Amino acid sequence: MVIKLENINKSFGKLKVIENISFSLSKGEKLVLLGPSGCGKTTLLRIIAGLESFEGIVIKNFKKLGYVFQEPRIIPWKTIYKNLKFVEENDKKIENILKTLKIYEFKDYYPNKLSGGMKQRVNLSRALVIEPDLLLLDEPFASLDIHIKWNIINDLLNEWRKRNFSMIMVTHDIKEAIMLGDRILVLSNRPSKIIKEYIISEKINEEKLTREIIELWTHEVKA
Amino acid sequence: MKFLYGILIFILIWWVLSVFINSLFILPSPLTVGKVFFEIIQTKTLWDALTSSIYKGFIALILTILIGFILGFFMGICDFCFEILRPILTVFQSVPVISWLVLVIFLWGIGTRGPIAITVLSLLPNTTFAVAYGVKNTDKNLLEMAKVYNVSKKKIFKDLYLGSVGPFILTALEVVSGNLWKVIFVSEYLCGKNGIGVQIAWARQYVDIPKVYALTIFAVVLGILSERLSKLFVKIFLKDWEYGN
Numbered sequence: 349m350v351i352k353l354e355n356i357n358k359s360f361g362k363l364k365v366i367e368n369i370s371f372s373l374s375k376g377e378k379l380v381l382l383g384p385s386g387c388g389k390t391t392l393l394r395i396i397a398g399l400e401s402f403e404g405i406v407i408k409n410f411k412k413l414g415y416v417f418q419e420p421r422i423i424p425w426k427t428i429y430k431n432l433k434f435v436e437e438n439d440k441k442i443e444n445i446l447k448t449l450k451i452y453e454f455k456d457y458y459p460n461k462l463s464g465g466m467k468q469r470v471n472l473s474r475a476l477v478i479e480p481d482l483l484l485l486d487e488p489f490a491s492l493d494i495h496i497k498w499n500i501i502n503d504l505l506n507e508w509r510k511r512n513f514s515m516i517m518v519t520h521d522i523k524e525a526i527m528l529g530d531r532i533l534v535l536s537n538r539p540s541k542i543i544k545e546y547i548i549s550e551k552i553n554e555e556k557l558t559r560e561i562i563e564l565w566t567h568e569v570k571a
Numbered sequence: 572m573k574f575l576y577g578i579l580i581f582i583l584i585w586w587v588l589s590v591f592i593n594s595l596f597i598l599p600s601p602l603t604v605g606k607v608f609f610e611i612i613q614t615k616t617l618w619d620a621l622t623s624s625i626y627k628g629f630i631a632l633i634l635t636i637l638i639g640f641i642l643g644f645f646m647g648i649c650d651f652c653f654e655i656l657r658p659i660l661t662v663f664q665s666v667p668v669i670s671w672l673v674l675v676i677f678l679w680g681i682g683t684r685g686p687i688a689i690t691v692l693s694l695l696p697n698t699t700f701a702v703a704y705g706v707k708n709t710d711k712n713l714l715e716m717a718k719v720y721n722v723s724k725k726k727i728f729k730d731l732y733l734g735s736v737g738p739f740i741l742t743a744l745e746v747v748s749g750n751l752w753k754v755i756f757v758s759e760y761l762c763g764k765n766g767i768g769v770q771i772a773w774a775r776q777y778v779d780i781p782k783v784y785a786l787t788i789f790a791v792v793l794g795i796l797s798e799r800l801s802k803l804f805v806k807i808f809l810k811d812w813e814y815g816n
Contacts, residue, residue: 397719413719421716425734434730435720478720 349409350375350482350514351396355414356404358391360378365391366402367539368392373482380525383535384565389518390418391455392540394482396516410514414475420467422459429455436477445477449503465496472500485517489524499530508514534561598731600780608785617770621789624766625685628797631690635747638691639698640740646699646730647706656699664696668754672761685767686758693754698743705739706732741805748801752794767793 352372358365365388373379383389394400397415422431428451432442446452449469459467468488475483489497505528508515519525525532525549534544544564546557582601612616626690646653671692675685709732717727759768767790774782 399715399718415716415719417712419712419715421712422711422728422732423713425737426730435722435728474594474720 349373349407350377351409351516352405352407353384353396354405354407356392356395356402356406358388358395358400358402360483363416364539366390366395369404369535369540369542371533372543373514375481375514378508378515378517378530380529381516381518381530381535382522382525382532382561383518383520383540384537385520387538388540389535390486391521393486393516393518395467395486396482410481412478412480412482414478414480414483414513416468416471416475416483416485418427418486418488418490420459420471422467422470422474424459427456427458428462431459431470432474432477435474441477441479442544445473446562448507449476449500465492465500468492469500472504477493479511480513483515485512485515487519487521488517490519490521497524500525526552526554526557534564537565581682596780599784603781604784604788608788611782612789617789620765620767620770621793623683623763624752624755624759624768624793627686627690627763627766628757628758631687631755632696632747632751634687634691635694635698636744639695639743640702640736642695643699643702644706644736645704647709647732647736653703653707653726660696660699663692666692668693668757669761672758676762681762682764685762686755689758689762690751690754694747694750698740698747701739701743702736705736708739709735715777731771737808741808745798745801745805748797749794752790752797755788762815 350373354370356366356369367393371379379390381389391400393415395402396406397413422428423434426434428446432446433439436442443452443455446455447489449468449472451469451473453536454462454466459470462470471488471503489500492500501524515527515528517528526553529548532546532548536543544561546552585598585601589598590600595603642656644768646656667690671689675688679685679688688741713731714727717731755766756768756771759766759770762769763769763772767786771783771790772788774780
């Protein structure tokens with residue numbers, strides 16, 4: 349087990365955003381938290397990363413944490429290489445990950461010279477260069493073109509096959525969740541709670557699953 | 572070239588006005604002032620005075636940047652410090668040079684320390700506020716990212732805080748270098764033992780108006796030179812920020 353969350357609750361003042369969420373993640377597992385926009389998915393990731401206070405129990409059994417933020421959070425006055433150097437001292441590791449994610453030739457560029465897709469590759473490189481045990485991904489592909497998105501996802505999956513780290517990704521994109529996850533936890537509208545769990549196998553009927561999840565959310569809104 | 576034309580037009584206006592006013596005590600002609608200028612630059616007294624003024628200016632600049640950076644940094648990271656120090660610095664900002672004079676004359680008398688202290692006290696508030704706002708403006712998202720990746724405090728200070736403060740402190744340096752000589756010369760005039768300000772005070776004492784103007788030209792040249800130098804310095808050190816923003 350890499351991480352275990354028990355009865356996590358979170359409120360901002362009177363606004364309850366997370367209600368009794370519990371789950372655990374095993375080594376090498378890819379878990380997707382799928383929920384509608386604004387349901388508190390990012391807050392849940394921030395709780396795991398230690399950036400947010402909460403009620404409940406989080407048992408952490410990992411050393412290194414990588415976090416792919418929704419917005420790239422790259423230091424504007426440093427080159428791409430130096431941005432990675434900020435989190436990892438080993439030059440060899442930096443060069444390798446830049447090559448793997450196909451941005452080595454841009455290593456001396458400043459962030460403002462990069463496209464959105466490139467910036468997300470830097471964001472992902474920074475998370476992977478530290479060789480994380482657990483990787484958190486906060487809707488990292490939300491603003492990207494479809495072909496760039498799938499290219500980056502492919503590179504990410506290749507890296508995961510090599511290193512076998514665990515992943516938790518939050519998204520509202522059902523297709524993305526099915527593509528990336530071994531297991532999907534469907535979250536309700538705010539206050540966010542787990543309403544359904546799916547184990548993804550090769551046999552899964554993507555269309556049927558998509559319809560089911562949409563129905564779940566629609567039913568939730570009506571209720 | 573345009574700069575030279577500007578100077579030529581200025582000298583022409585000056586010459587016309589001096590002919591019109593026709594009084595050596597009010598506005599001597601550019602030629603008279605020019606002659607005195609070339610006379611005084613050949614004297615050791617002027618170069619000794621200049622060395623003294625530059626020495627005081629340099630010490631005052633270093634102290635202003637150093638104290639301003641330390642105070643500003645703590646004001647930036649600690650809201651309590653900011654609220655406590657802000658009114659004090661605002662008062663300092665409004666105190667005229669002449670009021671500091673009373674304090675330093677009683678404390679140290681006439682000498683080198685007075686002009687340095689007055690200059691530091693006059694320039695410190697702006698520098699401190701510049702650093703404080705720079706630190707306060709450090710991107711919270713970047714600080715969070717550093718926390719997630721367990722980046723050392725030393726690196727956070729060097730790469731994030733200094734990075735954020737960089738443009739603010741260098742812009743402050745540009746402003747400070749512009750005002751530095753004005754304050755130095757005034758404080759030398761009022762409580763200095765030597766320096767360009769003291770030379771101006773003596774020239775005024777002997778009603779040697781062309782010498783006052785000649786020394787003023789010297790002060791103007793020094794001001795322009797230091798402003799240009801600081802701009803060059805800022806340009807070199809802001810290279811990364813220019814690329815990055």
